[in-house]
Amino acid sequence: MKNKLFYGIAAFGFSLALAGCEGWLESEPNYLLTNEVTMEDVDGVRAVMVGVYDLLQSTGYYGRDFIVSPELLADNCRITDNNSNRFIGQSLNQVGSHNAIWATAYNGINRVNNVLAFVDDAAGGSQTEKDELKGQAFFVRALLYHDLARSYSREPNHLVNGFDLCVPLLLVPFPGITSPDAFPSRATVAVVYEQIEKDLTQAIDLLASSSFDPNYGNILAAKSLLARVYLYEEKWSQAAAMAEEVINDSRTPALVTGENYMTCFSATPGAESIFELRFTENESEGPNSLTSIYMQVGAGYADVCLTDDLMQKFGASFGQDTTFADARAQAFQITSKSGENVVYNTKYASYNGVYGSDNVAILRTSEVYLTSAEANLMAGNTALALQRYNALHTRAGYEAATSLAIEDVLLERRLELAFEGHRFYDLKRKGWDIPKSFKFEYLPVGLEYRDFRMVANIAPDEIELNENLDQNPGY
Amino acid sequence: MRKLTSLLLFLLFLGAQSAMAQDLKITGKVTDDAGEPLPGATVVAKGAAGVGTVTDFDGKYSLTVPSTVTDLQFSFVGLSTQVVAIGGRSVIDVVLTQGVDIEEVVVLGYGSVRSRDVTGAVARVGSEALEGRPIQSVDNALQGRAAGVQVTASSGAPGAAVQVRVRGTGSIFAGTDPLYIIDGVQVTIGDQTQMNTSQNALASLNPEDIESIEVLKDASTASIYGAQAANGVVIITTKRGSSGKTEFSFTATNGFAYNIRDMPILTGDQLTELSVEAFRNSYGVNSPVYKTRIRSLLGRGFLTTEDGSENTPITGYTAPNSDWKDAIFRNGRIQTYQLSAAGGTDKTRFYLSGSYTYNEGPVMETDFQRATTRINLSHTINDRVTIDFSSDLSTMFGNTVTEDATYANPYNSALGLLPTDSIQFYDGSYNRELSGGFTFNVVEVNKNNIQRYNQNRAIPSFSLNVKIAEGLSFRSTYGLDYLEIREDMFWDPRHGDGEGPNGVVAMGNTRVLNWQTNQVLSYNKLFGQKHDFSAIAGFEYRFNLTDYGYASAQALPTYKLQTLFAAAEPTNAYQYNQDWRLMGIFGRVNYSYDGKYLVSATVRRDASSRFGANNRFGVFPAASAAWRVSAEPFMQWASAYLNDWKLKVGYGWTGNSSIRPYRERSFFTGGSEYGNAAGFAPSTLGDPDLTWETNQSLNVGTSFELLTGRIRGEVNYYHNYTPDLLLPRPLPATSGYDNIWSNIGEMLNKGWEFQVNVGVFAMANFRWDIDANFTSNYNEVVSLVTPENDDEWIYMEDEPPLGATETDYYLRWAHEGDPIGTIRSRDWAGVNPADGRPMWYDQNGEITYSPLPADRIWTGYYTDPRYFGGFGNNFTLFKNLEVNVFFQYAFGHYKYNANSQLFGDYTYRGGQFNQYLTQYTERWMEPGDNTYVPKVYTGVSGYLNNTNSVAAMFPSTRDIEKADHLRLKNIMVSYALPTDWVKRVKFSSVKVFAQATNLYTWTTYTGWDPEIIGPDWGVYPQTKNLTFGIKTSF
Incomplete structure (x- = not known):
């Protein structure tokens, strides 16, 4: 009897072995979804689009670096004597220190390409919803490509030695490593700008019937970005027309008054924001935030302060108490750090109350005014240029100007958009040298326009991995 | 009493020979059951290893034994060993017969073989290397004990993880730890915590419960474990009772733990x-x-x-001059208590034990506690059926401090905090206004902050053995390994990291459930006296589920409430789990002819859920053979002193499937967020062809036994080649992905192992045994992503130190043609004697004062030792006093001393951190000074390449140091109280012992300790222990 029982157990054991039991090898994670399942309905596609905005918020991109580096690469900001060793390379225009957004931007482009590839066939959702998602995707793709283009190549009218390669143009989801498209080469500047215009035009069409929400890609954002892109291309009349279209749109936030200037940054959304990345309370970047690098508050780094030159441009008079003539000096924190007198800016001061969670305005009304002023001036329409220029100039507390030179517009742009990530790119697109005169006489004194360091290098690893990529000249 | 007198005499006239004991001469003849004489049979005095002989051609022997010896042991290949009591006789004749063998056996997968019949490479560590040692975990005990097994403590923290590598590092990104099996259960190892920096799941095992540890090193022994065996297999067998009187054993140890060395810093x-x-x-004396x-x-x-x-x-x-080191370091305490009972009847045998360990580290606020119980039962139901049950229940508590590169890390802060800042004020409050770069008062921060874990674990297993027919039996085993870790973290709102968010609390919960069963049929039979045949066939299934939960919140009303419940703002919460399954069938055949020619073949077919549908199944074959040369007639002439000499060779494949699951398909994952909406992000690009790494392993070796076991040794050569490394193949960033996991890359490990045991003296009152091993391992990353490109490299994960840009500090790389862990760094050219500026070589070999990342070179320095091993001396005097001196060593490797870059660079830090004393004593002061410490500067000038200033220090070859070391790992002195005394108080034995661990290290390394794994940055230093103990049996 007993023996039979044991033989039975033995037989059971071996039958398990022989059964093969394919089902015993199935495992499904509870925190991952396969690509197919993710993209099968509109809810999934929308969540991927949410992931794209989340990516734009990274510290390496609009969360901090892409805003701060252009100020340090140019003449607006410098590093304090006592510092945390961040952005030193950018402040000294060292070889290889630039805006390294390549990987983040292409990560975003691949996600956006997924949205565009799958949204039409996704289950559920109305055509309006799908159009809105597509419109946002086209807008963000244009933004990413333009940011890449202005970082990794020269502008169309300002090529140096005829080097006209821009960045690889990828318009479909990653096709797998066996595909030849997995190792793309660089498209020319003209081709990339053409694609950016095309994406924005499609975005404008698709977003026409959606409501205006500055926290997401929207029609005004697409138009404002297109105006900016035309400015980089020096298509003056198209830039002027597009900027005016935005300014005259009733949905566009009006310019705030001088005394309410800070509401552009402190309000949620910012009082002039056309496109703004919103950081909720639980998206604090903490010590890696803009607040931390730009201001002396809490346990922040407080490494980036105004250059003396910029302070003077703001009408600083140095004395017992430094004072500024410009109304926009409301945004300054005058203090000292380890015995050094410094001035910080407070455009990103964690206004929503949680340290390190600053909303980041990427497109705002003032920029569109300045685009209009510059484009109209260059196109010969001085009256309108003066009108748009003076709207900002008088708001800052100055007398209205009666004549206008391009340097005036760029200075106004420098002051108005200071610390917002424009200065270096504005000088670069104009083909101007970068002047730098810092308080230490032995620091290097800026960059000539033709210097190779004006353009970022493609990371050596990337060149290593993709032999079809050409490096920028000089690197 | 006489012995005590002798002992005292000995101690008084140390080294003088005592000849008080009487020796006894015994002669006799050994025959088989047919009455034929047995030449070459071994005769050994029990309990006096090294005292023995072999029989001559007529089966006769003559042996002189000390009077203390009571038994002789007779053995002969293929016959059962006999132990005969001397009982005052001077002539003892013995007949050896076929029968149940009691020879030493080695546990191999799903069975065991006589140790002399092993055809592969196995290392065995017995309980003597574990008992009474102040080791927290069984893997620590392997250090220096077994050839080919390299053990490195990742941290000196009590209960910290240990790295074990069998025959070199076998993989870059898949697992490199061996498979651990405790009483038949494949167990979870390593650090399973989420928030603590060092924890070791294996520390839950009480080392005193262990009977033996076997390490299966080559494919012929390990391939029976198929896809899990590529990094070797460690089989741990716990003690079991035997029938007879119940024996109780009680051990208590008590002692101290010290920091391994002092680091001199500036006053x-x-x-x-x-x-x-x-x-x-920087500025001149007249400058403002x-x-x-x-x-x-x-x-x-x-x-x-x-x-x-x-x-x-x-x-x-x-x-x-505040002494931060003194405030942070202390003398730790070690206590262990263990009680066991072993015994049983003819039918039922048991081993039961309980233990408690408390280990207080030499760094403030760090400790480790463990309590264990073990129940091992065996019951014989009838002559066909037996059942075995083993169970290990344990709980561990650990308090840890951060080992990350943060300001809260006490061992780094101890060096870097400014001596000019006071620690505490007269009213007892702590100084929170620190003026240096280390902004936290770590004494206060670590006193008040909490980082702790509690691991509870059960490892039960049950097995049924049925003898189906003569030689044929069936074993069915069910095992479970369940562990649960609860972690708590608290950052006090009053200071440190907790100040900004006004207090942080976090809780982690990890559960690892691991269930397995195997069904094994085994058969063995001796045909016609000489053909010994055995075979097994089996099936195994393993299911592993790991479940992670975590929640954190911030903003506490007061530091007095430290729970999530009290916090105002939840900051993070997640739960996710990972599972994998493995199924295999396996078989092994052993055949031996007359004990002279031995062959063995194994095969296993495994299927794993971790791999792509296209490549889920794998077959792992192995074969080996051995030739007992000493048993050949032509070796008869040497039989008097060459007892055993065997040559062996084996080749086979083992697999490595230890990668995180879910890499074979493409996935999106949650966790991204924008505007309060949850988003998806691509997480993995999957490769459906993904499969295991295959370690193709060759082993050639020989083992020998001379002079009746006085000299025993083994030499092995191995060549392990993996042609299909699982690597994250880097993708161009334009793909939107970082990498795709693929079977690319090749790796080679080859080397020699030597192991020898020598009984130098084997006299009645003085024995000296030497036990030594040496391993030389050569590792090479043969190729990485693409075979045609010869100069590829890949980052290995390491934590970059404070304030460093990442790529500067990715110091451990896999680079083609170099050993794994090769360091890439800037090339240091010394301090310019003329002006005191630090110099480096640029990529063209020219001197530069501001080296760029592109100037980094392949230094040729690598972090894994080329040579390692250990040697022990065991002295026994009068059988009562035993002295054991054990050394461990590792040579031919380098470590990046990141501390010395940080605390050896006044210029760059501008006095923000305190510095090593050498910064003061060795600094450049005037032209002509030849030194490695540059002229000091301050402020922003440190960054500049300007002829008037000194450039900052960069990570460079200056701070890469030889990590060669020889360590006096353990000295143990034990004294067994004389039996007649002990008997009087009804004890069967009482032994007192004292020992010192890590007492002294010979090294030129200037950091805390050369035994580290990554860069020397923020690692809890090793400890030096001094313990005393008593072991009693009754």
Whole structure:
């Protein structure tokens, strides 16, 4: 009897072995979804689009670096004597220190390409919803490509030695490593700008019937970005027309008054924001935030302060108490750090109350005014240029100007958009040298326009991995 | 009493020979059951290893044994060993017969073989290397004990993880740890915590419960474990009872733990002097900046000048000198108590034990506690059926501090905090206004912050053995390994990291459930006296589920409430789990002819859920053979002193499937967020062809036994080649992905292993045994992503130190043609004797003062030892006093001393961190000084490449140091109280012992300790222990 029982157990054991039991090898994670399942309905596609905005918020991109580096690469900001060793390379225009957004931007482009590839066939959702998602995707793709283009190549009218390669143009989801498209080469500047215009035009069409929400890609954002892109291309009349279209749109936030200037940054959304990345309370970047690098508050780094030159441009008079003539000096924190007198800016001061969670305005009304002023001036329409220029100039507390030179517009742009990530790119697109005169006489004194360091290098690893990529000249 | 007298005499006249014991001469003849004489049979005096002989051609022997010896052991290949009591006889004849063998056996997968019949490479560590040692975990005990097994403590923290590598590092990104099996259960190892920096799941096992540890090193022994065996297999067998009187054993140890060494740093005066010198060098004595500095130092009372103003020369330094090291380090305590009972009846046998360990680390607020119970039962139901049950229940508590590169890390802060800042004020409050770069008062922070874990674990297993027919049996085993870790973290809102968010609390919960069963049929039979045949066939299934939960919140009303419940703002919460399954069938056949020719073949077919549908199944074959040369007639002439000599060779494949699951398909994952909406992000690009790494392993070796076991040894050569490394193949960033996991890359490990045991002296009252091993391992990353490109490299994960850009500090790389862990760094060219500026070589070999990342070179320095091993001396005097001296060593490797970059760079840090003393004593001061410490500077000038200033220090070959070391790992002195005394108090034995661990290390390495794994940055230093104990049996 007993023996039979044991033989039975033995037989059971071996039958398990022989059964093969394919089902015993199935495992499904509870925190991952396969690509197919993710993209099968509109809810999934929308969540991927949410992931794209989340990516734009990274510290390496609009969360901090892409805003701060252009100020340090140019003449607006410098590093304090006592510092945390961040952005030193950018402040000294060292070889290889630039805006390294390549990987983040292409990560975003691949996600956006997924949205565009799958949204039409996704289950559920109305055509309006799908159009809105597509419109946002086209807008963000244009933004990413333009940011890449202005970082990794020269502008169309300002090529140096005829080097006209821009960045690889990828318009479909990653096709797998066996595909030849997995190792793309660089498209020319003209081709990339053409694609950016095309994406924005499609975005404008698709977003026409959606409501205006500055926290997401929207029609005004697409138009404002297109105006900016035309400015980089020096298509003056198209830039002027597009900027005016935005300014005259009733949905566009009006310019705030001088005394309410800070509401552009402190309000949620910012009082002039056309496109703004919103950081909720639980998206604090903490010590890696803009607040931390730009201001002396809490346990922040407080490494980036105004250059003396910029302070003077703001009408600083140095004395017992430094004072500024410009109304926009409301945004300054005058203090000292380890015995050094410094001035910080407070455009990103964690206004929503949680340290390190600053909303980041990427497109705002003032920029569109300045685009209009510059484009109209260059196109010969001085009256309108003066009108748009003076709207900002008088708001800052100055007398209205009666004549206008391009340097005036760029200075106004420098002051108005200071610390917002424009200065270096504005000088670069104009083909101007970068002047730098810092308080230490032995620091290097800026960059000539033709210097190779004006353009970022493609990371050596990337060149290593993709032999079809050409490096920028000089690197 | 006589023995005690002898002992005292011995101690008084140390080294003098005592000849008080009487020796006894015994002769006799050994025959088989047919009455034929047995030449070459071994005769050994039991309990006096090394005293023995072999029979001559007529089966006769003659042996002189000490009077203390009571039994002789007779053995012969293929016959059962017999132990015969001497009982005062001088002639003892013995008949050896076929029968149940009691020879030493080695546990191999799903069975065991006589140790002399092993055809592969197995290392065995017995309980003697574990009992009474102040080791926290069984893997620690392997250090230096077994050839080919390299053990490195990742941290000196109590209960910290240990790295074990069998025959080199076998993989870059898949697992490199061996498979651990405790009483038949494949168990979870390593650090399973989420928030603690070092924990070791295996520390839950009480080392005193262990009977033996076997390490299966080559494919012929390990391939029976198929896809899990590529890094070797460690089989741990716990003690079991035997029938007879119940024996109780009680062990208690108590002792101290010290920091392994002191690191000399600057005093307040020296630091102040350097800072003055730095300002003088940077700005000149007449500059306003310099004068402001002097004025400020005068104001703080750190120095004096001739007239008390900044305008006259300095007359002396009077800075405060806080001893942060003293506040952070302490003398730790070690306590262990263990009670066991072993015994049983003819039918039922048991081993039961309980233990408690408390280990207080030499760094403040770190400790480790463990309590264990074990129940091992065996019951014989009838002559066919037996059942075995083993169960290990344990709980561990650990308090840890951060080992990350953060300001809260006490061992780094201990060096870097400024001596000029006071630690505590007279009212007992702590100084929170620190003026240096380390901004936290780590003494207060670590006192109040909490980082702790509690691991509870059960490892039960049950097995049924049925003898189906003569030689044929069936074993069915069910095992479970369940562990649960609860972690708590608290950052006090009053200071440190907790100050900004106003207090942080976090809780983690990890559960690892691991269930398995195997069904094994085994058969063995001896055909016609000489053909010994055995075989097994089996099936195994393993299911592993790991479940992670975590929640954190911030903003506490007060530091007094430290729970999530009290916090106002939830910050993070997640739960996710990972599972994998493995199924295999396996078989092994052993055949031996007359004990002379041995062959063995195994095969296993495994299927794993971790791999792509296209490549889920794998077959792992192996074969080996051995030839007992000593048993050949032509070796008869040597039989008098060559007892055993065997040659062996084996080749086979083993697999490595230890990668995180879910890499074979493409996935999106949650966790991204925008505008309060949850988003998806691509997480993995999957490769459906993904499969295991295959370790193709060759082993050639020989083992020998000379002079009746006085000299035993083994030499092995191995060649392990993996052609299909699982690597994250880097993708161009334009793909939107970082990498795709693929089977690319090749790796080679080859080397020699030597293991020898020598009984140098084997006299009645003095025995000296040497036990030594040596391994030389050569590792090479043969190829990485693409075979045609010869100069590829890949980052290995390491934590970059404070304030460093990442790529500067990715110091461990896999680079084609170099060993794994090769260091890439800037090439240091010394300090320019003319002006004191630090120099490097640029990529063209020219001197540069501001090296770029592109100037980094493949230094040829690598972090894994080329040679390692250990040797022990065991002295026994009068059988009562035993002295064991054990050394462990590792040579031919380098470590990046990141601490020395940080605390050896005044210029760059500008006095923000305290520095090593050498910064003061060795600094460049005037033209012509030849030194490695540059002229000191301060401020922003440190960053510049300007002829008037000194460039910052960069990670460079200056701080890569030889990590060669020889360590006096353990000295143990034990004394067994004389039996007649002990008997009087009804004990069967009482042994007292004292031991020291890590007592001294010979090394040129200047950091805390050369035994580290990554860069020397923020690692809890190793500890030096001194313990005393008593072991009693009754």
